[in-house]
Amino acid sequence: MLFSSVCRSFSRDKSLKITSSAFVEMKKDNVISPYGFQKGEQSHVFCLNYVTVEDCLPLLCQLHRASTLPPADQNSMITAIVQSRQSRVKFNTSWLDDLYEKIELECQADKITPLVTNPGRVMVTTSRLYFQPYNNAETTTLIKVRLKDIQSMTKRRFLLKQIGLEIICRESLMSTSVLSCKSPAERDNLHDKIMAQKDVSVESSEQQDMTLKWQNGVISNYDYLMYLNSAADRSFYDLTQYPVMPWVIQDFTSTRLDLENPETFRDLSKPIGALSEERLARMKERYDDMPEPKFLYGAHYSTPGYVLFYLSRLAPEYVLCLQNGKFDQPDRMFNSLWELWQNCLHGAADFKELIPEFYESNGNFMVNTGVCNFGVRQDGRPVGNVELPPWAEDSNAFIRKMREALECDYVSKQIHNWIDLIFGYKQRGEEAEKADNVFYYMTYEGAVDLDSITDPNERACIEIQIMEFGQVPKQLFTTPHPVRHGARIEHPISGSHSVAAANGTVKDQSCLVEKDCDKENMSETNKVLPRKVDFSSLNEVLRFSLHKQAITDVKLCLKRKMAFSVSQDGLFKMYSLEEQRQLRSVPLTSMALSSCVVLPDSNTVIVGSWDNNVYFYSVEYGHVLDTLQAHDDAISCITWKNDMLFTASWDSSVKVWQFTVPLSQNDFSAAEFLLQLDHDYSISDVAVDDSCATMVSATKEGQIYVWDLLTYSLNNMFHAHQGKINSIQLLSDRRQIISCGEDRYLRVLDLDSGTASFVKDMKENVLSLAVCYQHVVVGLDGGQIQVWDMERAILLNTCQAHTGGVTCLHISDDHTLVSGSMDRSVCLWRPAFR
Incomplete structure (x- = not known):
């Protein structure tokens, strides 16, 4: 706003009249519409409720003076004014809820909401977390959270730097919020101070088992992709890093969506920009002539503009804020699914992926409720609801069928390729170049060190570029992502068990050893039905030393x-x-x-x-x-x-x-x-598959070798543990390796790539392994036996089996478990049957 004069009202120094040569009208008559940019002299009167003119007039005069400077000097002066004001503001301790609260930490942080970064003071006490904004842009002058209400805290990336902290609370004014600190050290200190308070009890953020659950069909493709987005620092509360989801359908013209036909689906092994060979050839030609740093795609697949492009009908005010008070041209808005796909497929600079709302919502973001007038298209039609493909009768049906497509067998078997491109080893470097997956260098984490830029104008320009031009997710995998196995598999078990328990003496004579019987003479009513073994309950039946x-x-x-x-x-x-x-x-x-x-x-x-x-x-x-x-x-x-x-x-x-x-x-x-x-190192254990086609060997230095026994050649070698691998098992039907080592970790690795789909810190040395279907039995250094369901990646049972480390485990054909220990004892265990 350009000031031509500033004068005081004569009413108790509480009013201010400003005469300007130009002004902007927002939400005129309380209607969401494009901003009105008006020129011409006009006066505006502001009534001050909590301060006097004397309090704000000096600052207004400083800002007025800054507005007369060249742009570079203007930004420098405004930055200096803001920093000076913020440094003088301290947390108002009179707002503490309890006189007995002890202050643990006070620091500066920004509260991040879509398109808004609101600075303020953060205070951590022994019982509460407070956020006091420097301005009154929030709905309240103070946000406070009881520490016992904090449900989870996750360290996040913001502006390609590890300075964010997402806090999710059970009940509070700040139910979910992202705070941004000045440096990673300040963020980590804030996180640690909160976690150190006795009232904090957060849910475990260790979800390293999600890949295994997804592989085994325990969780859906959608849930797994949302987990990867969260792990890669993408959040619904940060439009610059909004969760990204894949296009999986390319058929938007048929009357029936055929999920059995591969032609229905997009090629998930290629980025959006590489789906059209003609367009890719043009970009490669430009790429070859480009100086370093080279890039194929100048636009990104996920930016705040693209997110709001999809959500313009749902969040028009955000669109106006992002686009300087204007809606996009009516013909360029999100009008048709078919037109959108065609543009993403052939457009010169359109490489958009989708957002989660396409797979998990009621579809209202595609419906124009009439709240806003987005204008009229060139063919005379007003911007209304999004035109759906013929196979969807309404927006609800469209979302439902999109979800069905995401979860279908074809996509389940191919989605790991897309994960490699977005979150995995094809995201950057040489593999990204091979996969035609190279974006502008400033979209990658670590490409720009903002802290090293001293010029505030240059820094501000780069921050704007990072925020508006897209950010590549944090890289989660450096090796090929494992393939999904499919739905959960039930393992019927025929027959019955034999050996049971005693501690020097028999505890259950009837089940110690089953006597042979003439099964051919058994009547139909007495035949043993197939039963499923249940290792969640282990009964000791015999022990000897x-x-x-x-x-x-x-x-x-x-x-x-x-x-x-x-x-x-x-x-x-x-x-x-x-x-x-x-x-x-x-x-x-x-x-x-x-x-x-x-x-x-x-x-x-x-x-x-x-x-x-x-x-x-x-x-x-x-x-x-x-x-x-x-x-x-x-x-x-x-x-x-x-x-x-x-x-x-x-x-x-x-x-x-x-x-x-x-x-x-x-x-x-x-x-x-x-x-x-x-091998290069001493061998500690080997495992061979039932067909004798593959052997895996483990070393004392933590390496795993994968051998092809048909050609006797080395297929792969990867470093899985720090120190000796104590035991290794091979699940050839699922192409998985299970290993444990003296580094205290239990791992499930993909046989082909070595990528870990499950990693668990067992807190003590894991000495032995045994596998029965989806159950993995582990023997620990402290004498415990644990049973894990590796299909669902959950711990089923823990029992104190021995007084010394469990050095060996064996499961017999009748599913009896036998364990040996450093305490010189051998123990037999009988699982339950269902």
């Missing part, structure tokens, strides 16, 4: 009703489950035994030892059939699959052995060396 040192491995043999165990004491033990006594104790070597395998015929047990040898022991004849000098260092693990023996060693190799006569027959033949798979 035979060894002198820690148990290293234990296996059950149902055919012989025996338990076989090996230990660091060098002894191989055989225990009768029926008679509950030791049958044999075999001193195989003076060094520790590391592992054992019972062959399918139940006549032979193979034992690995730290003396570099593998022993073949005959259960039937009670002596060692053969000793295989397998490695140059200790045997750490042995595995048997499809008549092939895999031995792993501290000598950094895995060897594969074959037999001329299968060991399942009575005649024993010596093992013949087939090949050796070399």
